[in-house]
Amino acid sequence: MSTPDQKQPDLLDLVRPDLRAFSGYKSARTEALRGDVWLNANESAWSNPADASATSRRYPDPQPAALKAALCGLYGCAPEELLIGRGSDEAIDLLVRTLCVAGRDAVVIAPPVFGMYAVSARLQDARLIEVPLVDGPGGFAPDLEAIAQAVLAQGAKVVFLCSPANPTGASIPLADIEALLQRLQGRALVVVDEAYGEFSQVPSALTLRARYPEVAVLRTLSKAHALAAARVGVVIADRRLVSVLRACQAPYPVPTPCAELAAAGLSPDALAATRARIATVIAERARLAAALAVLPGVRRVYASDANFLLVRFEDAQGAFDALLGAGIVVRDQRAAPQLGDALRITIGSPEQNARVLDALSAQAVAA
Structure with missing residues (x-):
């Protein structure tokens, strides 16, 4: 417990000192101006043929209002709590650049x-x-105690947790994430990457967010x-x-x-269509996992909360070649740590999944 003369930890203490008051670049679209002749951004007066x-001659809204409203409704947050970017990749880069002083601060991954x-x-x-994932009877899982110790001992600023994890497929229980947040309050930002969250039943x-600003x-x-493209x-x-x-993001x-x-x-x-397709993926994930598990040459099929399966093979090169030969x-x-015999197979349509099974079955017979 802190004493009255101790400074309470603040989220902005994790931000690079030189960026805490950084205003960034103010683009022409940043100003809330109204008019019918726009001559403030050096744009062309004519559209490209x-x-x-006839809209692309204008610079875009830095945070498109209609899209932001839809995303806030989807994720249940206020507009001020959400930043749209060029995929999760830009968000990852922004977080590291904004929090980590080059040559000094650290990032923890599993x-x-x-x-x-x-x-x-x-x-x-x-x-x-x-801090490597631990491969146990239930699949791969992060060693959250080791992660906490690494942050506290080495002064890391950012922890990345992937849930469901890519490429292993497992979700992290919400209670475990909360326990880590409690350990690290004021010490590090915990970033939970939920790129595959729609396919998981884990909350x-x-x-x-309401209880943990970090x-x-x-x-x-x-x-x-x-909408990958x-x-x-x-x-x-x-x-x-x-x-x-x-403030640190590109203007448009x-x-x-x-x-x-x-x-x-x-x-x-x-x-509504997306929800129906998610249900199909989940059903196909279970069907494909069960079918793969009994194929000769398959060592292990990991349980997955994502739209893919991680599979270990006795002959991973042979399985890869067989699938590629069938156009899959x-x-x-195999270059990833602990995965020297593994392939990751995205859940496709029922017909595509049937082709996967046919190709691997034929390879097993030929072997």
Whole structure:
């Protein structure tokens, strides 16, 4: 417990000192001005001949209002708590650059995991602390006690947790994330990457925001919402942190066509179709996992809360080649730590999943 003369920890203490009052670049679209002749941004007075909508000559809204409203409704947060960016990748990079002083601060990850956390740390010259996942009877899981000890002993500023995890597929129980937040209050920002959250029954870490300002949640429209090419992702966090991140962000992160497509993709009809497709993926995930588990040459199929399965093979190269020979491209995970015999297989349509099983069955017979 702190004494009266001790300073209470504050979220902004985690931000780089030189950025806490940083105002960033003020673009022409930042000003709330009204008019019918726009001559403030050095844009063309004429549309490009290929621009059928005649709108692309104008710079986009830095945080498109219609899209932001739809996203806030989807995730249950206030506009000031959400920042739209170019996929989760931009949010990851912004968080590392905003919090970590180059050459001094550290980032904690739990490999095998999504590679952009390490890439962003390296680009910022932040020390990378790896606390490997533990492969147990229930699948891969983070060693949260070891993560807490690493933060406290080495002064890390950011912890990335992927839930459901890529490429291993397991979710982290919400109570375990909360326990880590309690341990690290005021010491580090815990970033929970929920890119595959729609496919999981585990409650979102978004429910923790009211009690823990040191949690940030990443979500994306690339997976369940089938808008990978639109490059729309968000970070949801304390409004003070979101304000700093926005100041550090590029002036126009979301192209107008992408924002319009994403907003349309979050309409009630589109969301209803998305929910139906998520249900299909979950059902197909269970069917494919059960079928793979009994195939000769399959060592293990990991339980998954995502839209993919991590599978160990006796002959991973042979399985990869057999699938590729059948026109099926999967993700080779053998270069990742602890995954020297593993492939990651995205859940496709029922017909595509049947082709996966046919190709692997034929390979097993030939072997």
